[in-house]
Amino acid sequence: MEVIIERVAGIDVHQKSITVSTLIGAADKKPKRKLNTFETTTDALKACGRWLEHQEADVVIMESTGQYWRPVWKILETFGFKMILCDPRMIKTMPGRKTDRLDAEWIAELGRCGLVSPSYVPTAEITELRETTRTRKAMGHDVTAYRNRVHNILQRSNIKLTSFVSDIFHGSGLKLVNMLINGEKIDLDSVAANMHGGMKHCPEQILRAMDGELTANDRKLIGINMNHLAYLDQALAKLDELIEEQRKPLWDLYLRLQTIPGISERIATTIIAEVGADVTAFENGHALASWVGLAPGNYQSGGYTRNARITHGNKYLKTAMITAALGAKARKEGGLKDFFYRLSSRMGKMKAIVALAHKMIRIVYVMIREGSTYEEYKDQNRQIQPVIVSG
Structure with missing residues (x-):
């Protein structure tokens, strides 16, 4: 194959260590191959950068393996190498030949022939915004999961509050749920006192919906889930503020x-x-x-x-x-x-x-x-x- 890059290094990244293979040599000659292994601590990765400088590597290629590649990239980038991140699915080696050494050598060989398509790596500022938005999305899923747990407890206790109240986590719905959690006396007057005027259903209907068998254990479980939801709401508000700040530029x-x-x-x-x-x-x-x-x-x-x-x-x-x-x-x-x-x-x-x-x-x-x-x-x-x- 035609040689595109004469001085290239391929890195197989893992949690505890990285395996580095270099191919250095002119296009019309057989390249000189070197192999080394480094730990993933900061000092070891800096030593890897110095070793690559000594080998006179120009281009460093690695797989996007989980989050393990990110500190390797961040440290080696400071040495001035041209960094290329690639999709592991695009550079699979031959079946039956799976070792760290062979993986690193295969990455270097593909890179030397220009057969590695670089993945997109955003700037540091965009990366921070990306991490924040993804954290917010994941936390939003957590909110849904905890709300579903509360709904499930109420349903198995034959409390049909969600059939008459659209939102039991805010406003009047939350007040009615707190009555159940605290074991308060539930009658027509107490239900009416916790309902706002905009609710479609009458207090009699809400009272019948709250007539179920809620055990002491279920009250505690609902309380724990509701407390966690309150914490998540506060965390989401902080994330929204952080996103707004990072989005300003x-x-x-x-x-x-x-x-x-x-x-x-x-x-x-x-x-x-x-x-x-x-x-x-x-x-x-x-x-x-x-x-x-x-x-x-x-x-x-x-x-x-x-x-x-x-x-x-x-x-x-x-x-x-x-x-x-x-x-x-x-x-x-x-x-x-x-x-x-x-x-x-x-x-x-x-x-x-x-x-x-x-x-x-x-x-x-x-x-x-x-x-x-x-x-x-x-x-x-x-x-x-x-x-x-x-x-």
């Missing part, structure tokens, strides 16, 4: 993204956190869509060609863009809605949603690259068409 982009139908404040924040304000790492909009996981590939064999499924991609951004597509197609009118229904008539609604999300992420790519704004206009009696206007 990109406020203009944040507002411009929301001009796209279906993209809410939360989705705009997710786009910025996952992609950032610089899309030069992606060759074009299709490359970004492929990285997100919204671009189906092609499969060709024996002259037969068919479309492959979409890839896993970036699950956070893919979920956000699918949600945005659902919002865009639900608008009263618009070019994106027309696009969805034009496709759904021939390929089905699910595929049309993915296609619409694909189109929207490509619009996002152009808006970030050009600094433009999305607008929709109606030209007399013509259909509304999406337009991108330079900012």
Whole structure:
């Protein structure tokens, strides 16, 4: 194979150690191979950087193995190497040849021949915003899990409060649940005293819904879950403040993204956190869509060609863009809605949603690259068409 990089190092990353293989030599000669192993402590990784300098390596390639690659990347980057992160699925070695040494050598060999596609690594500021938004999303899932536990306890105790009260975690609903937790006397007067005037159902109905068999143990369990929910609400509020602070330098982009139908404040924040304000790492909009996981590939064999499924991609951004597509197609009118229904008539609604999300992420790519704004206009009696206007 043609040699593209003459001085390359491949690193197989693990929790406790890294295995480093270097291939140094001119393109027309057999390269000199060196192998070494280092621990993943800070001092050991700095020693690895000095060793790579001594080997005169120019390019360092490693797999994105969990979170283990990040401290290795951060420390070796300070030595001035050209760092390349690659997807482990794209550089699998031959079956039956699985050792740390062989993995490192295989990465170096692929890198020397230019066969490693670099993964996108955002700036430090975008990385921090990404970590914050992902933490908030995970904590939001925790809130849902704890609320479901409370609902399950009430249902098994035959307390049908959720059938009459839309939200039992705030306002009057929370007051009624606290009556159950505290073992207070529940009668028509006490129920009415904890209900606000906007509730649809009368106190008699709420009283009958609260007539169940709640054991002392279940009261304690509900209390523990409700206390944890209160803590999570406070943590979410702090995360929202942190996200707002980290998002300030990109406020203009944040507002411009929301001009796209279906993209809410939360989705705009997710786009910025996952992609950032610089899309030069992606060759074009299709490359970004492929990285997100919204671009189906092609499969060709024996002259037969068919479309492959979409890839896993970036699950956070893919979920956000699918949600945005659902919002865009639900608008009263618009070019994106027309696009969805034009496709759904021939390929089905699910595929049309993915296609619409694909189109929207490509619009996002152009808006970030050009600094433009999305607008929709109606030209007399013509259909509304999406337009991108330079900012």
